[in-house]
Amino acid sequence: MAQIHCRKCDKDSDPITDNLFMGKLEAEVKEKVCQTCWNEWAGPGGTKTMVINEYQLNLGDESARATLKTQMRTFLKMDDTETEFKDYRH
Ligand SMILES: [Zn+2]
DSSP: OOOOTTTTEEEEEEEEOOOOTHHHHHHHHHHOOOOHHHHHHHHHHHHHHHHHHHTTTTTTSSSHHHHHHHHHHHHHHHHHHOOOOOOOOO
């Protein structure tokens, strides 16, 4: 399978092969983020879990899902911004 250039790690790497069930966003994630970095976000004990706990997000709420999406985009460097992801583990 062709490699993609991952924005998060800034390397050419293997694309995500999982089905993410993210609708429109899925194609964008798969174009910009490699499997390894995705695992850092969504894998067991990953950053996504940390964000949900930190913000006490109830994913039944639309606003909570929007917050999570913003955090994801920042963490995975999907947007061309200077914003640095705040790592709450430190
Ligand atoms: Zn990567």
